[in-house]
Amino acid sequence: MELYxxxxxxxxxxxxxxxxxxxxxxxxxxxxxxxxxxxxxxxxPWSFTLVRNPATLDAFHAHVMExxxxxxxxxxxxxxxxxxxxxxxxxxxxxxxxVVGYDPTTAGEQVLGRHAIADAGLYSxxxxxxxxxxxxxxxxxxxxxxxxxxxxxxxxxxxxxDHVRPIAWLCVGEVENLPDVPDLERFGxxxxxxxxxxxxxxxxxx
Amino acid sequence: MELYxxxxxxxxxxxxxxxxxxxxxxxxxxxxxxxxxxxxxxxxPWSFTLVRNPATLDAFHAHVMExxxxxxxxxxxxxxxxxxxxxxxxxxxxxxxxVVGYDPTTAGEQVLGRHAIADAGLYSxxxxxxxxxxxxxxxxxxxxxxxxxxxxxxxxxxxxxDHVRPIAWLCVGEVENLPDVPDLERFGxxxxxxxxxxxxxxxxxx
Numbered sequence: 001m002e003l004y005x006x007x008x009x010x011x012x013x014x015x016x017x018x019x020x021x022x023x024x025x026x027x028x029x030x031x032x033x034x035x036x037x038x039x040x041x042x043x044x045p046w047s048f049t050l051v052r053n054p055a056t057l058d059a060f061h062a063h064v065m066e067x068x069x070x071x072x073x074x075x076x077x078x079x080x081x082x083x084x085x086x087x088x089x090x091x092x093x094x095x096x097x098x099v100v101g102y103d104p105t106t107a108g109e110q111v112l113g114r115h116a117i118a119d120a121g122l123y124s125x126x127x128x129x130x131x132x133x134x135x136x137x138x139x140x141x142x143x144x145x146x147x148x149x150x151x152x153x154x155x156x157x158x159x160x161x162d163h164v165r166p167i168a169w170l171c172v173g174e175v176e177n178l179p180d181v182p183d184l185e186r187f188g189x190x191x192x193x194x195x196x197x198x199x200x201x202x203x204x205x206x
Numbered sequence: 207m208e209l210y211x212x213x214x215x216x217x218x219x220x221x222x223x224x225x226x227x228x229x230x231x232x233x234x235x236x237x238x239x240x241x242x243x244x245x246x247x248x249x250x251p252w253s254f255t256l257v258r259n260p261a262t263l264d265a266f267h268a269h270v271m272e273x274x275x276x277x278x279x280x281x282x283x284x285x286x287x288x289x290x291x292x293x294x295x296x297x298x299x300x301x302x303x304x305v306v307g308y309d310p311t312t313a314g315e316q317v318l319g320r321h322a323i324a325d326a327g328l329y330s331x332x333x334x335x336x337x338x339x340x341x342x343x344x345x346x347x348x349x350x351x352x353x354x355x356x357x358x359x360x361x362x363x364x365x366x367x368d369h370v371r372p373i374a375w376l377c378v379g380e381v382e383n384l385p386d387v388p389d390l391e392r393f394g395x396x397x398x399x400x401x402x403x404x405x406x407x408x409x410x411x412x
Contacts, residue, residue, distance in 0.1 A: 003208065028401075038351070041390065044399055047405075048405055070321060071318070114353065123374070147246060149322060164410065167329065190313060190318075199256070
């Protein structure tokens, strides 16, 4: 698939998973794409823990449902009604969770490009996720990023050591199709803004 | 360009800029790709401040050179010698800096997907950078991410308001070519690791 087509067709997938297992070669290509991301000081500070055990998927799903309720309880009126219609995850249906971790220790103490900005390492791990997501799109595979969880719960669930921070649970799996329009736009939660609203020249706001 | 080719050919570019100005249409396509990134709760929390003023480029360059020295002073022996050979930026030569900002306030208080993980918004802004970088690669345009700076200096330089965090200075411009091998590998700073080293099954370390 052409790059620009992959960028345009990429969607956060929640309701479309078929549950059929992914081909190993497809999964390897997607993970290889992630691992080719840029990283500060060539630290490659990401990790990918592949979770398929139904008991683990169920446990994470139950936790996410609790956190969904925490957020729902903050809403009222139109916001509450709109949110009620939105499916936020496909943890069990996708059949595969990829837990992305960030490990700041992969390259020792002196990391080229990180002395002034500690989060530069964290940024690197996130870049890998976008590579993964686009590669999945090119393969016709759905990805849904779930962020309704507490980090300590997820760390405990998949045994992340203290120095590895969980930064994402990605539901990854075969899908019937990728939606044309993002769910949050389709259900009226929030729409996309024009490019001009995020562009500035020489100085912010100018 | 095919997605997988863009992922493989993407390089952090520092020494290859020609200084010739980018075509406006090319720049718009690259920025549009960035703006199509996924974002938590459809917040689209990024901003792009385009800096071409030579005085601003010079001022940022001078600051980065100071920070380069701060890092160099931490090194000794082989690390110091290797680092001395590595060019870390093309701020002036590229002719264009794109300051990427993260604004957590674009969507009000109740952000779908951010109540449990405050950094989910920050992650979204980083995803946009990878879209930008891949689109630039497909256009034959170089991108070099500079992280040798202090955030308050950059905020002041381009007038970011207090609620916008600078997360990257990207040198963006026409290049003679994109290097085949990453600079840090070519100069012996650090090499790439096999995919297997970052993969885990069911539990981390298993």
